[in-house]
Amino acid sequence: MEPKRIAAPLTDDLVLSLKAGDNVLISGVIYTARDAAHKQLVELMDKGEPLPIDLTGQLIYYVGPTPAKPGQAIGSAGPTTSGRMDAYTPQMFEKGMKACIGKGLRSQAVKDAMQKHKGVYLAAVGGAGALLSKKIKKCEVVAYPELGAEAIHRLEVEDFPATVINDAYGNDLYAEGAKQYVR
């Protein structure tokens, strides 16, 4: 099946058009955040303080890249395990995030939040850091520079490949995908 080309940030209509199992190519602006940045963002939310980035419509990529070599936009940049972000993700959706990219299983609370707030969870191919780095054209740190690889980066991506795992309707590719090949 041909991948769907989608633009980031995302609209509700676009999110609702995506189904578990769809392959997509993302172009536009996305942001990175992993464990340490999520912790700080959610602490600000709990205190009712403003966030360093507006999450409305945004796509958050769970990645901690390697340092860029001279002449590179970014170093290797594949997804990290998403489950570690589960504790923070429902609040991220509440604040307007529309999608996240990572790899691996999500909790029921995260899946419920996606149905409630019209969100999707995408997986990029874990361990394909070199290939994915070629799809990132520009990278700049926009918050928490002291976190190094874990800082929040603004990325400009072109045809960044990902697969829809959990859609806004409660479907789950990880649960469905294996059924066809189990023996």
Next chain:
Amino acid sequence: MREIAASVISDQVAGMCREANIYLGEDVFNALKESLETEESPTGKEVLKQLIENVEIAKNEQIPICQDTGFAVFFVKWGQEVHLTGGSLEDAIHEGVRRGYTEGYLRKSIVADPLYKRKNTGDNTPAVIYTDLVPGDKVTIAFAPKGGGSENMSTVRMLNPSDGEAGVIDFVVNHVKAAGPNPCPPIVVGVGIGGTFDKVALLAKKALFRSVGSKNPDEAFAALEKKILSKINDLGVGPQGFGGRTFALAVHIETFPSHIASMAAAVNINCHASRHLEREL
């Protein structure tokens, strides 16, 4: 007595850190290419193609295969007729890791305090180092940058001797099934059987340093490796957990004698970027 300078060890280690993270070993690369032939799922095939392309991009552009350039793990076999000059072995290895990770643009993924401050050490040290004194005048250094995502999906279980072969199979297969897509399949499964609580974990780690697809020298355990691999792939989890025939590339079992009351077992998982390198000095 043969002498080796600490600086020689540091130079070797620095080079190994860069090399292992940029070039995937032929053993793993061949296993990936072979799995592309047998994979039935179109999505699974697409993932395998991306992984093969990823290895080629890393090589051509001299960038890491994966952004998780790992915890630096070393197994050193030190010939007892070799004298190390100009420093300690541990310091020499750490100096190599420091240089390899900094000069090689590799990610520094180690925090000093595991619980409270979690402040990055900034140079990917310390490494995890195991040293065996062996007869002779050779030194062998085996290195693996161990990714955190797959390491997190590892476990130890103190089975009962009565659990038998079926107990070991159930333990490994159920554990790997629960890990599902998290450790970046297709995975390599390191299994330890026997020894004590600590020893069995080490056996599972050592199993990941074996060339992918190599067999346990004992016929019965080689057969068990094959049986477990087949059961794991029959789960249908497939590449990246998207569904398919290739959940694991290999199962490697390492064993040690056991206490009469015990049958310790451990699973240590590696992702498809199963990086490992060995050099003899």
